Amino acid sequence: MAESSRRNIPTRRRTASRSSQPSIAPRTASIEGWISDEERRSEFITLWKDKPLITPKFIQSQWFVNRHFTIQKFLAEQGVKFFTEMQGTYYPDLVRAFYFNYKFRDGVGFTKVKGVDIILDDDIWENVA
Amino acid sequence: MRRPDQEIGRQLLAGPLKIDERLLHYLIVWILCPRGTNHAQCSEADLMIIYAMINHIPIYWPSIILDTMLKAKRLPQYPLPYSLLISRICEYKGVNVSDEQSHKTTTTNKIAENSLKQIKFIPFGNTYIHKDDMPSSDNEEEENPPTAPIPPVDTHIGSSSGVGGSSSSLEDHILNLNQRLEEFFLISTHRHEEVTSLIRGLDSRISNLEHKFVKYEDDDDMSQDF
Numbered sequence: 001m002a003e004s005s006r007r008n009i010p011t012r013r014r015t016a017s018r019s020s021q022p023s024i025a026p027r028t029a030s031i032e033g034w035i036s037d038e039e040r041r042s043e044f045i046t047l048w049k050d051k052p053l054i055t056p057k058f059i060q061s062q063w064f065v066n067r068h069f070t071i072q073k074f075l076a077e078q079g080v081k082f083f084t085e086m087q088g089t090y091y092p093d094l095v096r097a098f099y100f101n102y103k104f105r106d107g108v109g110f111t112k113v114k115g116v117d118i119i120l121d122d123d124i125w126e127n128v129a
Numbered sequence: 130m131r132r133p134d135q136e137i138g139r140q141l142l143a144g145p146l147k148i149d150e151r152l153l154h155y156l157i158v159w160i161l162c163p164r165g166t167n168h169a170q171c172s173e174a175d176l177m178i179i180y181a182m183i184n185h186i187p188i189y190w191p192s193i194i195l196d197t198m199l200k201a202k203r204l205p206q207y208p209l210p211y212s213l214l215i216s217r218i219c220e221y222k223g224v225n226v227s228d229e230q231s232h233k234t235t236t237t238n239k240i241a242e243n244s245l246k247q248i249k250f251i252p253f254g255n256t257y258i259h260k261d262d263m264p265s266s267d268n269e270e271e272e273n274p275p276t277a278p279i280p281p282v283d284t285h286i287g288s289s290s291g292v293g294g295s296s297s298s299l300e301d302h303i304l305n306l307n308q309r310l311e312e313f314f315l316i317s318t319h320r321h322e323e324v325t326s327l328i329r330g331l332d333s334r335i336s337n338l339e340h341k342f343v344k345y346e347d348d349d350d351m352s353q354d355f
Binding site: 047051052053054055056057058059060063064066067068069070071074075077078079080083084086087088089090091092093094095096098099102104107109113114116118120122124125127128 | 161182187188195201202212213219241
């Protein structure tokens with residue numbers, strides 16, 4: 001019980017629906033099971049819900065090529081050209097949930113977003129970045 | 130580096146870096162290892178990354194990214210980096226994003242003219258140069274009182290006091306110019322030595338690091354055996 005409820009990812013909708021309940025009720029019902037969840041959820045609400053994101057930035061290599069910069073050569077060599085050119089849609093709440101659940105153990109980073117386990121392994125780096 | 134002496138205590142600023150290095154540093158602090166503040170500060174890690182990039186040493190980026198993520202997670206003041214990367218990872222892993230609040234990058238997120246202006250790069254012909262390297266009118270060179278000793282540090286900020294040298298004859302003037310040229314030459318050699326010694330220092334530090342890494346890898350192999 002404790003384990004499964006802790007694994008729940010506090011996304012906005014869930015926290016919103018829960019906060020409408022009287023906050024004391026679940027604690028009296030089952031102290032063991034709820035406290036950590038409650039703590040974690042309130043931690044998310046107070047510390048993480050509005051945590052600022054770093055403004056994402058990107059480059060367009062061609063712009064720099066046209067202006068005789070040589071950095072794109074270094075970026076391509078390092079395999080981060082695509083990464084630096086990344087742009088488009090991003091989801092602030094998912095990013096917050098990602099970091100909220102982020103753990104790092106034995107050189108591997110892993111997290112869970114909306115119930116989906118994510119392990120930051122080579123598969124990710126090869127296919128996403 | 131353009132001005133190796135521009136150092137505040139142990140903190141190195143990115144301002145005096147050469148143009149490509151400065152730009153690489155900008156990309157490091159905004160895209161590769163994003164941070165919320167101190168974008169002008171150049172850490173030792175930044176220097177090592179720049180060094181590796183310029184010297185074609187392959188960097189294992191995932192570990193740098195994981196490190197930055199961990200830092201963001203641990204430090205409460207750290208704003209969250211890699212929004213785009215993480216959103217792509219979530220999509221790749223099949224997280225349902227259809228009902229999520231989303232933002233889109235626009236041209237304001239693009240590193241182009243405005244960003245370069247911010248780090249004092251100015252357009253010059255069809256490329257960019259640093260503001261300080263702009264070939265300005267020669268008044269700063271000529272109008273300096275020739276007798277004034279040139280401090281080895283601030284050569285560019287020549288005090289243009291305007292009156293000095295107006296009474297001296299042309300020959301004197303030329304002589305003085307020669308003298309100044311010599312002094313400049315000495316300063317630049319001095320600087321060159323400083324820069325090379327700095328690079329040497331970095332070089333040895335990196336080779337030490339590499340040495341350590343090799344050791345770590347060996348250790349890893351052993352632990353896998355067990």
